[in-house]
Amino acid sequence: MGRIGVDLGGTKIEAALMAADGHVIRRTRRPTPAGDYPATLTLVADLVKELEAGHGSACRVGIGHPGAVSPATGLIKNANSTCLLGQDLKTDLEARLGREIRLANDADCFALSEAVDGAAAGTSPVFGVILGTGVGGGVVVDGKLLHGPNAIAGEWGHNPLPGGTGDELPGPPCYCGRHGCIETFLSGPGLLADHLRATTSTDGPAGEPAASAATPASAEEVVALAAGGDREAGDSLRRHELRLARALASVINIIDPQVIVLGGGLSKIDSLYDNVPRLWSPFIFSDHVATRLVPPRHGDAGGVRGAAWLWPA
Ligand SMILES: [Zn+2]
Numbered sequence: 001m002g003r004i005g006v007d008l009g010g011t012k013i014e015a016a017l018m019a020a021d022g023h024v025i026r027r028t029r030r031p032t033p034a035g036d037y038p039a040t041l042t043l044v045a046d047l048v049k050e051l052e053a054g055h056g057s058a059c060r061v062g063i064g065h066p067g068a069v070s071p072a073t074g075l076i077k078n079a080n081s082t083c084l085l086g087q088d089l090k091t092d093l094e095a096r097l098g099r100e101i102r103l104a105n106d107a108d109c110f111a112l113s114e115a116v117d118g119a120a121a122g123t124s125p126v127f128g129v130i131l132g133t134g135v136g137g138g139v140v141v142d143g144k145l146l147h148g149p150n151a152i153a154g155e156w157g158h159n160p161l162p163g164g165t166g167d168e169l170p171g172p173p174c175y176c177g178r179h180g181c182i183e184t185f186l187s188g189p190g191l192l193a194d195h196l197r198a199t200t201s202t203d204g205p206a207g208e209p210a211a212s213a214a215t216p217a218s219a220e221e222v223v224a225l226a227a228g229g230d231r232e233a234g235d236s237l238r239r240h241e242l243r244l245a246r247a248l249a250s251v252i253n254i255i256d257p258q259v260i261v262l263g264g265g266l267s268k269i270d271s272l273y274d275n276v277p278r279l280w281s282p283f284i285f286s287d288h289v290a291t292r293l294v295p296p297r298h299g300d301a302g303g304v305r306g307a308a309w310l311w312p313a
Contacts, residue, residue, distance in 0.1 A: 108154065119296055191266065195236035
């Protein structure tokens, strides 16, 4: 039986038909009907049917989604796509598709994809990290996702940034209600906001960026400025690398991963893979650190591939 993975994102919904060997046969994507839960269900069902029509038979379906299914209630929690919050996504999609489906957090799906046949294949434990609009993570041990009683394994993005000092405290406010979460520093918007705070003129009105020909509008632009030799953008990238090193060191101390795979938009920053492991040793309780930090093998297909891998061969 074929396998279909669906990545239910905040801006797009992507689905892929995957062969038994992990080869993606066909992918399709549409914009997410933002804020419209019934339309989201319909679109997921339509994408599955579209892929099945090309395949010629029914498939097993796995869904990667923001947040988690609460073991206490069966309803979606922790999702930044708020129209999913409190919904019985599993039951509702099973009703639309007429079969049992499997669900997992989107970062968990990314981690599973890279652990099964990606950049961390053949290693264990694996910590898969999403550094994008948000910061998430998943843990794979011996090829299987780590599941705990709260369905939050690997969710390091809402821990406080370790070793915060000076103006890192109490840290920026987070949508989760706390301050100084790892996500508020290490996400794409977090990196941009940190750069803008650091380059804000002390002479101008509060919150106004300094007059400059180089005021970036995204984390990618900060990185591009740094690559072009902009000193302040370079400083911002160095702060980001040290914070990522501190944050990953605390994960290494707990689960001792063989490989950490980065995903999400910021995983494209090449300097992370050399600089962060050079910085993390002082924060790790070990004489030698063998953990490797690597880029993803499957790029942005990790979400749909991991969702399909929720059904083992
Ligand atoms: Zn938070």
